[in-house]
Amino acid sequence: MTNQPEAVPDAQSGEVPTWRDRAVERSLRGARAKAMSRSDRFIDAAMEILSETGRTDFTVQELIERSKTSLRSFYQHFSGKEELLLALFEEIITTTSEEWSEEVEQVDALTSLRLLLDRIYGQAAGPGGAGINRALSVFHLHLAESRPADYARVLAPLRVLIHEQVEKGIAEKTIRADLDPDILATIMLQTLVGAAHMHALGAQPNGKPIDSDRLWDFCLGGLKA
Amino acid sequence: MTNQPEAVPDAQSGEVPTWRDRAVERSLRGARAKAMSRSDRFIDAAMEILSETGRTDFTVQELIERSKTSLRSFYQHFSGKEELLLALFEEIITTTSEEWSEEVEQVDALTSLRLLLDRIYGQAAGPGGAGINRALSVFHLHLAESRPADYARVLAPLRVLIHEQVEKGIAEKTIRADLDPDILATIMLQTLVGAAHMHALGAQPNGKPIDSDRLWDFCLGGLKA
DNA sequence: CCAGGGTGGAAGTCACGTTCTCAAAAACGC
């Protein structure tokens, strides 16, 4: 029931939800440790580890060494390792969803969805991108298992985004109207996220990754009017 | 956070025992502990726990108590807990794949695929079905993360099965031929397995589970010629 | 100025997978 780490000091200042604007981008360029609040240091260090190793099984010890803080302090800010990861995860999803939301604002529904597919499924590139991607997938799975409700909550922004595009497409008459848009959006999300997981983990059942064009071809069939 | 939104409402339709049911039954049948090999005792006990709790985080201690064996013996037969689960998982996939393979032998491709969708995604009915379902999903995820190669290997029979149906459908001209059947099969598998995970874990992003008809509707769009 | 709370440091607790010890029990070869 404790969805939030209650001990976070900045929580009372009111700007809780925006953990860090541009968390991904900025936190990868370091050298500002001094200026940052404690919580930021932890988040930052975790992000570093994730992008370097792509694994979520780093030890808390490792985290505090890297962030140059103490165990004592860590547990003052987060109720546990999982809370830290959850905060990170949520932040990334929220941030990127907002970003993508702007990107697709002016475009027609099918193009938007295609773009989202590329973003969700295809972004194994970039600095630390693959690592973060893998880590995100891993944590997706952890979270889906251990706290399905939180998982659903955290993923909501993305689902809403897709949902909006589906509605848009229905209005444009390019997307089928015989399925509940909510259901359609959920199926799309699941398909994309599932594919992204396998892609990021390199667990393609047939050995070679599916390229996004094919995946889109498939989805398009299920989507269009 | 009681993660139990899974009093699956639409679970009624199938009184046909699902693959998980059969697997459970096969493995639980009879009091033949004495006659069983040690390995079987472990496998058997694990299957029991899985079907009762749906969790893979039982302790090895619990396992050996239930199987009335010893720790010493356990590590004689399995290199670790993960190996045991892997064996179990592989066994279930192999067995059920063979079973389903027979089921779809005489049917047209689209009907076959629909049937497979129901089997894979479908209702966690029957004794221990939900538990096994959940446990399998959880282990799917663990495995995909920790040993992608093993994951792909273990899932292969299922992928092959779907692949065969896709080929059949192409021959029947009911399934599109413009996509590589192998790719198509992989996408289908991913979609179904991904949906099954969310379903079993009760992590539907929109709160309510997708019923299999809708999911089929979507897939059909991506499949048909 | 001083009380209270954040902080680092280090030691301690706990759970759990895994390994080790040792003697009893089975299994096996003859």
Next chain:
DNA sequence: GCGTTTTTGAGAACGTGACTTCCACCCTGG
């Protein structure tokens, strides 16, 4: 049957890693 070898049971022991506790410093705000 009878030695020998292998397997087993019972449980102690070890390693690791999350989390806690204790304590002695800072700080800072009232």
